[in-house]
Structure formats: structure tokens, C-alpha cells
Amino acid sequence: MFELQNKIALVTGAGSGIGAAIAETFARAGAFVFVTDRDEKSGREVADKIKARKNQAEFLSLDVTSEEICERVARTVLASKGRLDVLVNNAGIGHVGTMMQTTGADMDRLYSVNVRGVFNVTKVFLPEMLKRKSGNIINLASIGGVVGVRDRMAYCTTKFAVAGMTKSVALDHAKDGIRVNCICPGRVETPFVSARLAEYSDPEKARQEMAATQALGRMGRPEEIAAAALYLASDESAFVTGTEFIIDGGFSAGK
Numbered sequence: 001m002f003e004l005q006n007k008i009a010l011v012t013g014a015g016s017g018i019g020a021a022i023a024e025t026f027a028r029a030g031a032f033v034f035v036t037d038r039d040e041k042s043g044r045e046v047a048d049k050i051k052a053r054k055n056q057a058e059f060l061s062l063d064v065t066s067e068e069i070c071e072r073v074a075r076t077v078l079a080s081k082g083r084l085d086v087l088v089n090n091a092g093i094g095h096v097g098t099m100m101q102t103t104g105a106d107m108d109r110l111y112s113v114n115v116r117g118v119f120n121v122t123k124v125f126l127p128e129m130l131k132r133k134s135g136n137i138i139n140l141a142s143i144g145g146v147v148g149v150r151d152r153m154a155y156c157t158t159k160f161a162v163a164g165m166t167k168s169v170a171l172d173h174a175k176d177g178i179r180v181n182c183i184c185p186g187r188v189e190t191p192f193v194s195a196r197l198a199e200y201s202d203p204e205k206a207r208q209e210m211a212a213t214q215a216l217g218r219m220g221r222p223e224e225i226a227a228a229a230l231y232l233a234s235d236e237s238a239f240v241t242g243t244e245f246i247i248d249g250g251f252s253a254g255k
């Protein structure tokens, strides 16, 4: 039902997990997708997979922590397509730990990708969107940006910031034709979660416990998050801005 014909989209961190699913879903819905990631190999693979299906994509190397690289990528995108309709700030990293188990370096690392990264990429595309009075920004926050999650102090801190940035930019530019929303997934089975599980002494036990914390008794699938991104990217969601779209299998329903 939702389609993105003639739309130009860019997804950060699109070489893996949720970002890859969003890039593939958008391309299938008719968008031209700039698949970007700091990991060239996985990003190129996703772009090649999309092109092999006769959908449209191009890989661009993008580390969201570098302002200089963000500016260069924006120049490339705008020179090639003239505009960006949909920006998905998906790149993000995790960390397991309480305040006592978190170092200042951990805080800086998470902040630089999860918060500063969203800022850096939004900042280089917003001027062109404002000029055209049209733009759609989708940020990947987390259920950890809506409720506190045990052992995720640094991660939650950054994801609450993403939710705050989403609402602020949405309000500041609502009258400028710009919509900004965030998606707040619960646990989704991706390499991101596998990496967190590997930090536990018994990863399989931790995996089962993680699945059980959802009311639905399982983790989500990347495609289930991509479906929400497709709705937010489409014109059918024209009245939706500044929202936190929770997709968490009921994780936060009873809290």
C-alpha cells in the first residue's frame, strides 16, 4: 500500500540489521536509496543486493561521527539527485553497563555516534530541505529512549537524547514542510543484539531472557521495523510529526 516512487532516500548504518532492512524496503517501494555505512564491505553488499533485484541504490561510505565526511556525502547526493526527500538516521552503537561499569570514554563513544552522528547528518541535509520546504527525517531511537532499561545507562542516555532532538527539530520546522519522527524498537534480532549478548557470560541464557522480556515472548525482526519506517517515509503519514513510534512487542506496555 505505501509507496515511495520518485523519492530519494538516504539511510545511515545501512550495511546491517535494521538499516539494511529499511534500505531494501524503501528500494522495493520505488525509492532511489543511498545505502551508507562506515563499513564499506557490508554497505556495498546491501546496495548490490538491491540493484540485483532491479531496484535503485548506490553505496556511499559515511562515518556519521565525521562532520567533514557528512558534508562531502551531502554534496555528492545533492549534486547527483538535486534533493533528499527522506533521511533515515539509523547508525547507532550499544553498550552494556550500569553507571559504575561505564567509563567516560564509553560515554563519549556512544554520544559521538548515537547523538552527534544524528546531529551531523541532519545538519548537512536540512538546509536543502528547508529551501524546498519539504523533507522527512526518521531517527532510530529505541525503547531505551522512552523508558529506562537496566544495564544500559549510556545507551539509554543517548537514545533519550535522540527522542529529544526528534521532537525539537519537529517543532522548530513543522511550518517549513519538514517532518521528523523517531522509531523506538524493543529488542530486534540483529548483529547489534548478538554483539550485546556476547558480552554476557552465558549468551544463550541471556538471549532467552531477552526474548522473554517482550510481552509477545520474542524479539522483533528488522523487517518489522522497516515497515514502520516505510509508513513514516510515505505520504500516508503526512499528519505525523514529532512522535515516538514504539515497536517493542509490548516490552513497555506494563511498565
Ligand code: NAD
Residues within 6 Å of the ligand: 012, 013, 014, 015, 016, 017, 018, 019, 036, 037, 038, 039, 042, 062, 063, 064, 065, 090, 091, 092, 093, 094, 113, 117, 140, 141, 142, 143, 184, 185, 186, 187, 188, 189, 190, 191, 192, 193
Ligand atoms: P547493527 O549493529 O546491526 O547495524 C548498525 C550499523 O551501523 C552497522 O552496519 C555499522 O557498521 C553502522 N555504524 C556504526 N557506527 C557507525 C558510524 N559511526 N557511522 C556510520 N555507520 C555506523 O544495528 P541494528 O540493530 O540494526 O540497529 C540499528 C539502529 O537501531 C541503531 O541506532 C540502534 O541503536 C537501534 N536499535 C536497535 C535495536 C535492536 O534491538 N537491534 C533496538 C532499539 C534500537
